[in-house]
Structures are given as C-alpha cells and as structure tokens.
Amino acid sequence: MKAVLFDLDGTLIDTAADFIRIIQEMCRQEGKAVVDTELIRTQVSEGARAMVKLVYPELEVEDPVFLAHRQRFLNLYGQDIAVDTDLFTGMYPLLETLEQHQIPWGIVTNKPRNLSESLLEALNLTERCAVLVCPEDVSRTKPDPEPMYLAAEQIQITVKDCIYVGDHPRDIDAGRNAGMYTILAAYGYLPLAHKDDLNAWQADCIVNDVAELQQIIYKLVDIQPASA
Known part of the structure; x- marks a missing residue:
C-alpha cells in the first residue's frame, strides 16, 4: 500500500467534545432536557442535521425553524471549532x-x-x-x-x-x-x-x-x- x-x-x-458542548448548551438555552453525551457521540458521523434533531425532535428537518436552529448550531461550531478537539x-x-x-x-x-x-x-x-x-x-x-x-x-x-x-x-x-x-x-x-x-x-x-x-x-x- x-x-x-x-x-x-x-x-x-x-471532535465529539465540541459537538457535545454546543448541543448540550442549546438544550439548556431552550429549557430542554440535556441530551446524553454518548447519544450525541453516536450522531456525530450522521452530520449536523442528526445532532440538532436530538434537541428538536418535534420539528421536521425541512421546517424553516429547524433549519434556523441547524444554522445556529453550525455558526456556534465554526466560531469555536477546536476548543476540546x-x-x-x-x-x-x-x-x-x-x-x-x-x-x-x-x-x-x-x-x-x-x-x-x-x-x-x-x-x-x-x-x-x-x-x-x-x-x-x-x-x-x-x-x-x-x-x-x-x-x-x-x-x-x-x-x-x-x-x-x-x-x-x-x-x-x-x-x-x-x-x-x-x-x-x-x-x-x-x-x-x-x-x-x-x-x-x-x-x-x-x-x-x-x-x-x-x-x-x-x-x-x-x-x-x-x-x-
């Protein structure tokens, strides 16, 4: 080879620690139950949509509200991309x-x-x-x-x-x-x-x-x- x-x-x-930090903070900001760390880890490879869905399971992924939350997640990640990575x-x-x-x-x-x-x-x-x-x-x-x-x-x-x-x-x-x-x-x-x-x-x-x-x-x- x-x-x-x-x-x-x-x-x-x-990279999981930074995704976990952001997703759990989004949960706290929304007054939602904090998503389990290990569950977030299993969704990292599925992309931003899957991780954000953990916070907003009630929203359809094409819903403009969901898409706005997904963009907020990406913005937060991009701002601090390697804090714990x-x-x-x-x-x-x-x-x-x-x-x-x-x-x-x-x-x-x-x-x-x-x-x-x-x-x-x-x-x-x-x-x-x-x-x-x-x-x-x-x-x-x-x-x-x-x-x-x-x-x-x-x-x-x-x-x-x-x-x-x-x-x-x-x-x-x-x-x-x-x-x-x-x-x-x-x-x-x-x-x-x-x-x-x-x-x-x-x-x-x-x-x-x-x-x-x-x-x-x-x-x-x-x-x-x-x-x-």
Missing part, C-alpha cells in the same frame, strides 16, 4: 511515521469544506495533509466511490494501493466500492443502528484503538515497527 486516507470526525480527529491519542505518531517514510496521508469526508479546512488549520495539519476531499468537490458523496477516486487521482496513486479508514458504514462502502483496502475504526462514533454487528460492514479489517490501527497500517505500507 502506498497511501492512507482517513474519514475526519471519529476516525482521524476526536484533537487527534485521537496515538494518531500524531502515526502521521509522523507515515511522513518520515514518504507515505502520503489525506482525508475524504462528508464534512463541509469550510469547516474541514478550519479544523485542519486549528490543529496545524493543513500543510501536512496530502489531499482533502469534501462534498463540494464531487457530485456524489460517500458511500459513492467518487470521492475516493478523486482523492487517489489527486495524490497520483491508484485506488488499489490506498488504505481507507472510517467509522461509519458509508465509509467502508465507499472504500470497498472504489477497490481500496478498508479499515473499520471501531474506536470512533459508531452509529447506533450499525454498531452491534461490525462484521456486517464487510471491512477488510477492524481495529479497536489507534495502537491496533498503527500496527495494521505499518504492516500494509511495509514500515518496520522499529522505525515507528
């Missing part, structure tokens, strides 16, 4: 080792580009990331393979030589559909509807923490453990 691509939230970067423990050494061995790494995400770029900038990852593919860059997002093809094209590496790591079924489907080697990050924000049978996702490999992820990636890209 010659490159490693990651999903963003829940795979490369642990950082890479998952062990991810910095993994990225550094890949860079030392000239193995490009990048991101394929369904997170909007403006938020993705702001997040990478806040964590000083912008120049280190070899490719960033967001929904605005393609006509069809994950689970369609189009974003995966674009990422491979931009780093000039064939899809069969790319690893894709994700924590949602659409990540694994996108990687599989493109012919990439897929790794399910079981330490991430697994959606409630799919977390009980991870084998059903049909990933090539399942890892329970970043330490396991490191071992698998180093083996696949042929980096000796002593070099890590």
Whole structure:
C-alpha cells in the first residue's frame, strides 16, 4: 500500500467534545432536557442535521425553524471549532511515521469544506495533509466511490494501493466500492443502528484503538515497527 486516507470526525480527529458542548448548551438555552453525551457521540458521523434533531425532535428537518436552529448550531461550531478537539491519542505518531517514510496521508469526508479546512488549520495539519476531499468537490458523496477516486487521482496513486479508514458504514462502502483496502475504526462514533454487528460492514479489517490501527497500517505500507 502506498497511501492512507482517513474519514475526519471519529476516525482521524476526536471532535465529539465540541459537538457535545454546543448541543448540550442549546438544550439548556431552550429549557430542554440535556441530551446524553454518548447519544450525541453516536450522531456525530450522521452530520449536523442528526445532532440538532436530538434537541428538536418535534420539528421536521425541512421546517424553516429547524433549519434556523441547524444554522445556529453550525455558526456556534465554526466560531469555536477546536476548543476540546484533537487527534485521537496515538494518531500524531502515526502521521509522523507515515511522513518520515514518504507515505502520503489525506482525508475524504462528508464534512463541509469550510469547516474541514478550519479544523485542519486549528490543529496545524493543513500543510501536512496530502489531499482533502469534501462534498463540494464531487457530485456524489460517500458511500459513492467518487470521492475516493478523486482523492487517489489527486495524490497520483491508484485506488488499489490506498488504505481507507472510517467509522461509519458509508465509509467502508465507499472504500470497498472504489477497490481500496478498508479499515473499520471501531474506536470512533459508531452509529447506533450499525454498531452491534461490525462484521456486517464487510471491512477488510477492524481495529479497536489507534495502537491496533498503527500496527495494521505499518504492516500494509511495509514500515518496520522499529522505525515507528
């Protein structure tokens, strides 16, 4: 394997704490019962709409009132995008080792580009990331393979030589559909509807923490453990 691509939230970067902070504050402002922390975590990979729905379950998602709340949520998140956010423990050494061995790494995400770029900038990852593919860059997002093809094209590496790591079924489907080697990050924000049978996702490999992820990636890209 010659490159490693990651999903963003829940795979490369642990963003949940900031989402939890904002959603729970919205609950308090509205005088609503505060949504459970773990329930919010399971909705992070489902996007802003799903998280805001936890606060306003009575509203239809196309309701102008709901859309206004969703925009308020996005505005609050954009203003303080990395207060409690950082890479998952062990991810910095993994990225550094890949860079030392000239193995490009990048991101394929369904997170909007403006938020993705702001997040990478806040964590000083912008120049280190070899490719960033967001929904605005393609006509069809994950689970369609189009974003995966674009990422491979931009780093000039064939899809069969790319690893894709994700924590949602659409990540694994996108990687599989493109012919990439897929790794399910079981330490991430697994959606409630799919977390009980991870084998059903049909990933090539399942890892329970970043330490396991490191071992698998180093083996696949042929980096000796002593070099890590």
